[in-house]
Amino acid sequence: MMRLPVILICFSTVIFAEEFEYLYSTKYIDVPLDHFNFRSNATFKLRYLINDTYHVQRGPIFFYTGNEGDINQFAQNTGFMYDIASTFNALLVFAEHRYYGTSLPFGNLSYTTPEYLGYLSSAQALADFAYLIDDLQSTYAATSDLKKVPVIAFGGSYGGMLAAYLRMKYPYAVAGAVASSAPIWQFRGLTPCENFNRIVTNVYEALGGVKCKDTIAKSWKIIRSLTETDEGKSNLTKLWNFCTPLKTSDDIDTLVDWLTNIYVNVAMVNYPYPTSFLADLPAYPVRAVCSKINNFDYKNDFGLLQALGEALSVYTNYTGRTTCNDIKVAANIGEKGWGFQSCTDMIMPMCSTSFDMFEDAPWDFEKYSDDCYKKFSVRPRNEQVPLLEYGGKDIKSASDIVFSNGLMDPWSSGGVLSNVSDRISAVIIPDAAHHFDLRGANANDPGSVREARRFHVKRIHKWLNKFYFENLDDPLKYKFYETNRV
Numbered sequence: 001m002m003r004l005p006v007i008l009i010c011f012s013t014v015i016f017a018e019e020f021e022y023l024y025s026t027k028y029i030d031v032p033l034d035h036f037n038f039r040s041n042a043t044f045k046l047r048y049l050i051n052d053t054y055h056v057q058r059g060p061i062f063f064y065t066g067n068e069g070d071i072n073q074f075a076q077n078t079g080f081m082y083d084i085a086s087t088f089n090a091l092l093v094f095a096e097h098r099y100y101g102t103s104l105p106f107g108n109l110s111y112t113t114p115e116y117l118g119y120l121s122s123a124q125a126l127a128d129f130a131y132l133i134d135d136l137q138s139t140y141a142a143t144s145d146l147k148k149v150p151v152i153a154f155g156g157s158y159g160g161m162l163a164a165y166l167r168m169k170y171p172y173a174v175a176g177a178v179a180s181s182a183p184i185w186q187f188r189g190l191t192p193c194e195n196f197n198r199i200v201t202n203v204y205e206a207l208g209g210v211k212c213k214d215t216i217a218k219s220w221k222i223i224r225s226l227t228e229t230d231e232g233k234s235n236l237t238k239l240w241n242f243c244t245p246l247k248t249s250d251d252i253d254t255l256v257d258w259l260t261n262i263y264v265n266v267a268m269v270n271y272p273y274p275t276s277f278l279a280d281l282p283a284y285p286v287r288a289v290c291s292k293i294n295n296f297d298y299k300n301d302f303g304l305l306q307a308l309g310e311a312l313s314v315y316t317n318y319t320g321r322t323t324c325n326d327i328k329v330a331a332n333i334g335e336k337g338w339g340f341q342s343c344t345d346m347i348m349p350m351c352s353t354s355f356d357m358f359e360d361a362p363w364d365f366e367k368y369s370d371d372c373y374k375k376f377s378v379r380p381r382n383e384q385v386p387l388l389e390y391g392g393k394d395i396k397s398a399s400d401i402v403f404s405n406g407l408m409d410p411w412s413s414g415g416v417l418s419n420v421s422d423r424i425s426a427v428i429i430p431d432a433a434h435h436f437d438l439r440g441a442n443a444n445d446p447g448s449v450r451e452a453r454r455f456h457v458k459r460i461h462k463w464l465n466k467f468y469f470e471n472l473d474d475p476l477k478y479k480f481y482e483t484n485r486v
């Protein structure tokens, strides 16, 4: 069976303005629909969030390069930028990625035809970001001694890839980039397809114990064989409280995807304190999920499924308010958009083998391509689009990027884990999950995450110092920055 593309980040619950912890105002800018074609002047409204409370004239712009989802979600999960804004007198900007949130070029029709959807690509999104930065420069760099202010790109996950790519492709626009959990090497020929699922498995074994990992590994065959009959399907529907009864073998494939996604998501957000964006989750959710399994003394296959049911409820029903489980509501944001990107410029091969806890699923590009055509009427040009576009492992000629990765994050499989050059650094956070260092400071943060954040701050100082030194006419003004910086 082919696995669905795994979405990179999974803040999924709709959040309401009154729950916002971090504040900003919302703005829109008209950006060209197609940056690479002069036949049309069509534009659309790209949304961005802005906070100028900490901003001082000549101060930098901290620019978050939005991901595959509503930008509010990312602003609410990137408290690090807020935490350091006053130190740097920075203006905070969070830019939405086209085709997500409300930045829909054709409104609610954006996803209806390949013709409309064709303007969704990382290259167009980067051009949007550069366009917006240029506009911000004209508003905020209005001093006679400084033609433009420095911009630092920040991003986590796919947004981290974009932060790094923005520095690579538009080096004049950003002075440096902090790319957290950015799997820029999760592509064919750069990373074996099984690495991702193997890390998830290791995380469950290391943090949840062998019994937990083995139970999950054994469950797939049991689920498949139980659901061969209608009676079995109806038993499992009842046992796991599904909203609609399992009926067809497609439903069982959907169920397997749903389960797989849950295990992956739990590993990605395995933070040491409760979080409530993905789903309401306790601290260390891998441990919480596994303790349900470990404490359940099951004797037979049905018992194993009961144990798993309890474990799943940590994710699906932590609040106790879920009435039934809907396996068809994808547990993820931006599903359609990311599905399309996974078929065009972000093909990230994934597979599982007998060495991990998932059901075996080979990588089959031909089949993948056929599925893409069925869903979106497009086919990937080849398996390695991003290599041509972004250089694959050959990134030595780029500069001023920090790649940080938690080793407990499945996406570290495609991350940059060693220093590439003096100016492209890797920060390893042994005990961190996904996008952790970009979150706001918390009393429960491990030392390694605090250290990673200190590394980022030092690098940002370095990039900014260089920028001001090179761009301010008057060295005294440079001192102005130096003395005001901490």
Ligand SMILES: *[C@@H]1O[C@H](CO)[C@@H](O)[C@H](O)[C@H]1NC(C)=O
Residues within 6 Å of the ligand: 021, 022, 023, 024, 025, 050, 051, 052, 053, 082
């Ligand atoms: C900027 O963020 C801080 C912290 O959330 C908040 O106190 C302040 O009101 C915000 N400013 C604006 C202009 O939204």
Ligand SMILES: *[C@@H]1O[C@H](CO)[C@@H](O)[C@H](O)[C@H]1NC(C)=O
Residues within 6 Å of the ligand: 038, 039, 040, 041
């Ligand atoms: C685009 O805008 C320019 C400037 O307003 C105009 O001269 C040109 O004709 C427009 N092109 C198209 C294809 O509409």
Ligand SMILES: *[C@@H]1O[C@H](CO)[C@@H](O)[C@H](O)[C@H]1NC(C)=O
Residues within 6 Å of the ligand: 108, 109, 112
């Ligand atoms: C898009 O929105 C318009 C106006 O709200 C509505 O009439 C139309 O049915 C919607 N179309 C789709 C495809 O959702």
Ligand SMILES: *[C@@H]1O[C@H](CO)[C@@H](O)[C@H](O)[C@H]1NC(C)=O
Residues within 6 Å of the ligand: 226, 229, 231, 232, 235
């Ligand atoms: C379904 O559940 C009933 C009642 O618990 C049990 O008797 C029956 O054997 C189960 N059927 C299957 C296929 O597991």
Ligand SMILES: *[C@@H]1O[C@H](CO)[C@@H](O)[C@H](O)[C@H]1NC(C)=O
Residues within 6 Å of the ligand: 240, 241, 313, 317, 319, 320, 321, 322, 323, 324, 325
């Ligand atoms: C969620 O938990 C509540 C309280 O324990 C329970 O009544 C409800 O049936 C659970 N929902 C599901 C889908 O299991």
Ligand SMILES: *[C@@H]1O[C@H](CO)[C@@H](O)[C@H](O)[C@H]1NC(C)=O
Residues within 6 Å of the ligand: 417, 418, 419, 425, 426, 427, 428
């Ligand atoms: C990369 O170099 C920095 C020093 O510039 C060092 O602190 C860091 O540990 C190195 N990263 C790795 C993964 O070796």
